[in-house]
Amino acid sequence: MSEAYQRLRSSLTAMVLAARGKVTFPQDLARHLKINKNLAWRVSKIIEAPTPEAGIPHLPGAGGLKLLLDAARNAGSSDDVIERVESAHAAFLEMVQTHAGDQETLQLLLDGRSDGDALAASRRMAFRGNSGIVGVQARAKLTASFLAPSAEDPDKLDSLLIGGFVDVCRLRPAEGWPLFRIRHYLGHDGPAAAQQLDAQVMYDRFGQLDEFDDESCSDLLLERDEHGLTYRLGPGRVGKTGTFSTYFGSPLLGVFDRYASPEDPMGEIYSIVEVPVETLLFDMFIHRDLGYGSSLELSVFERPGGGLDDHLVRTKRQHLPISIQPERLRGSPERCISPVCPRYPEVIRRTTAATGWDLGAFTCYRFVLTYPPLHSTAIVSFPLDERPET
Structure with a gap:
């Protein structure tokens, strides 16, 4: 789980940087990529979250990810960078299917792994x-x-x-x-x-x-x-x-x-x-x-x-x-x-x-x-x- 998440997180970070976006400020990311504030907030949370427990709850759905990839391409990210995000996302979904079956069960697994206020x-x-x-x-x-x-x-x-x-x-x-x-x-x-x-x-x-x-x-x-x-x-x-x-x-x-x-x-x-x-x-x-x-x-x-x-x-x-x-x-x-x-x-x-x-x-x-x-x-x-x- 951790390996699949870190691969997806690093590919998203590279894509945002390639589009010359400001990673830590959702409002700047929204303005630069021309995406809505909620999606920008989710992306910034993932980039900042070092663990699956902190980052996975903020992953956008398939529709949100497509909007993000299209926006990054329009802002200057290369096809190679975007393909790495798509590949990492596909590997992540495969991991979910193998170990949890669906996103709701995955959230329960993450809840039990939490180092903070567990469960x-x-x-x-x-x-x-x-x-x-x-x-x-x-x-x-x-x-x-x-x-x-x-x-x-x-x-x-x-x-x-x-x-x-x-x-x-x-x-x-x-x-x-x-x-x-x-x-x-x-x-x-x-x-x-x-x-x-x-x-x-x-x-x-x-x-x-x-x-x-x-x-x-x-x-x-x-x-x-x-x-x-x-x-x-x-x-x-x-x-x-x-x-x-x-x-x-x-x-x-x-x-x-x-x-x-x-x-x-x-x-x-x-x-x-x-x-x-x-x-x-x-x-x-x-x-x-x-x-x-x-x-x-x-x-x-x-x-x-x-x-x-x-x-x-x-x-x-x-x-x-x-x-x-x-x-x-x-x-x-x-x-x-x-x-x-x-x-x-x-x-x-x-x-x-x-x-x-x-x-x-x-x-x-x-x-x-x-x-x-x-x-x-x-x-x-x-x-x-x-x-x-x-």
């Missing part, structure tokens, strides 16, 4: 398709976790989990579909027990922050089981008039180990994707007395069949090729605004009010994943601190 195009298409199949979608999902040394036990951590959805929209009646699961792992003992989670929730209705719910937010259905809590979509209006946002907050105080052990060297915070969403906003607020900030990593795992994630049986095959680097945000946590979550600062102030924490002691590390795959689990992991010598 971005596939995830975007999946979001639209899954929204129609499931019957519900959301503009954004929020997952945020505060981690601080426990106020009661120096060997433990205090944690606050904030979750929510922005602009949930039913595309058809979808009562009972799971929106939000509270699953919080940070130790070799697995998830915190559901009864412990229930006992420590200090907000209305087991963690749902009613004061931030839109008027159109119907009651969500709450389920408890041995794994934790699940909020499901209740009855409501279909379409824009029924769109709503909702937030949750749940503290877990002194539950998780602060220091690494042979059985448990890592900490993990989960965000389970049960609804098609445009953006997953995943924030980690790390207290300055903890050493986790510089080593946070986000991984995304598929969950075959949509079942619960089990960290004990998770396989390499389930690890999706998605790599997102965190952004370190400056300033107090209540200043960590985001355009996809307008009420976020208010939610932070409300959920942390009873903790007694100095919010200035926390640093936010933000992961933003567009179109996270449905039935996947995004996991931020980090090595736990070593226990200090006594």
Whole structure:
């Protein structure tokens, strides 16, 4: 694939130079070759793109290529130069037929090879398709976790989990579909027990922050089981008039180990994707007395069949090729605004009010994943601190 693309790219570059066009400026190329701006923009993108992943999406179709070759001939390119482009293009099409079969399948192959935001195009298409199949979608999902040394036990951590959805929209009646699961792992003992989670929730209705719910937010259905809590979509209006946002907050105080052990060297915070969403906003607020900030990593795992994630049986095959680097945000946590979550600062102030924490002691590390795959689990992991010598 790379050889066929590079041959086509270099032949196009030689043709443009032979016509004395300016390669890097689409407007000059359009004016010199007398072609439309869109075609000129595509050609300049191909010439500038060093890899197939970056350049192939901009290749013009057969009609556009013919217009380009005719324009280059009229601008002074020789027949030999144009024939080299035609030959390279024919070889490229043969490569597509052999390895992909068609351009759409080729794009999927390229999407999986991407060195940047891998699978971005596939995830975007999946979001639209899954929204129609499931019957519900959301503009954004929020997952945020505060981690601080426990106020009661120096060997433990205090944690606050904030979750929510922005602009949930039913595309058809979808009562009972799971929106939000509270699953919080940070130790070799697995998830915190559901009864412990229930006992420590200090907000209305087991963690749902009613004061931030839109008027159109119907009651969500709450389920408890041995794994934790699940909020499901209740009855409501279909379409824009029924769109709503909702937030949750749940503290877990002194539950998780602060220091690494042979059985448990890592900490993990989960965000389970049960609804098609445009953006997953995943924030980690790390207290300055903890050493986790510089080593946070986000991984995304598929969950075959949509079942619960089990960290004990998770396989390499389930690890999706998605790599997102965190952004370190400056300033107090209540200043960590985001355009996809307008009420976020208010939610932070409300959920942390009873903790007694100095919010200035926390640093936010933000992961933003567009179109996270449905039935996947995004996991931020980090090595736990070593226990200090006594």
